[in-house]
Amino acid sequence: METQSISTKKQPASTEDITAAVRANLSEKRWLHTCAVRRQAAALAVRWGADVKKAELAALLHDYLKETSDAELLQIYADNVIISGNGNALPLHSRSRAAWHGICAALILPERFGVRDAQIVSAVDCHTCGKAGMSVLDKVLYLADMTGDDRSFPGVEELRILAMQDLDAAMRRALHSTVEHVTACGGELDDESLAALRDLEK
Numbered sequence: 001m002e003t004q005s006i007s008t009k010k011q012p013a014s015t016e017d018i019t020a021a022v023r024a025n026l027s028e029k030r031w032l033h034t035c036a037v038r039r040q041a042a043a044l045a046v047r048w049g050a051d052v053k054k055a056e057l058a059a060l061l062h063d064y065l066k067e068t069s070d071a072e073l074l075q076i077y078a079d080n081v082i083i084s085g086n087g088n089a090l091p092l093h094s095r096s097r098a099a100w101h102g103i104c105a106a107l108i109l110p111e112r113f114g115v116r117d118a119q120i121v122s123a124v125d126c127h128t129c130g131k132a133g134m135s136v137l138d139k140v141l142y143l144a145d146m147t148g149d150d151r152s153f154p155g156v157e158e159l160r161i162l163a164m165q166d167l168d169a170a171m172r173r174a175l176h177s178t179v180e181h182v183t184a185c186g187g188e189l190d191d192e193s194l195a196a197l198r199d200l201e202k
């Protein structure tokens with residue numbers, strides 16, 4: 001008798017299903033932000049030769065857990081970090097709180113949505129703080145998050161223009177302004193942001 005191997009891997013969810021799941025998990029304001037990031041990620045991907053579909057999917061998923069409580073994020077991390085094969089990653093507590101939602105979303109993309117593409121997972125993982133050795137897609141999502149048409153902080157228009165002119169210069173400016181802002185507010189500076197900046201200034 002022929003034995004059939006049964007795959008337990010979750011099949012990729014449709015874009016419609018992912019869209020519905022993300023929307024259901026977010027407030028209207030955060031959903032509108034996600035839509036703005038998706039539009040901007042597509043524009044930046046076209047400009048810098050990244051895969052537009054991957055950029056849009058990463059943008060759609062990037063803030064999936066943005067409104068999830070710290071306690072739930074810690075539980076998601078504990079439940080998934082070993083399964084994901086990322087068991088040597090730093091404990092969540094050693095990272096800035098601002099980065100938790102992206103790190104945890106990246107961990108659950110394969111099981112929850114069947115999204116296993118390493119480039120998409122990486123972009124979601126580092127979209128808040130960056131990291132050393134960012135790919136073009138990582139930079140596209142990082143900058144799309146900061147320069148979508150829903151953003152209105154001082155200097156955003158200049159950053160929007162720079163993101164279309166020079167991707168790495170825009171990354172340096174964005175990271176510098178984040179470091180300055182976090183330092184001025186007395187917040188926690190994530191080591192990965194400093195690593196990203198050092199890498200881009202080499």
Ligand SMILES: [Fe+2]
Pocket residue numbers: 062063066101102127128
């Ligand atoms: Fe985010």
Ligand SMILES: [Fe+2]
Pocket residue numbers: 033037062063145
């Ligand atoms: Fe965001």
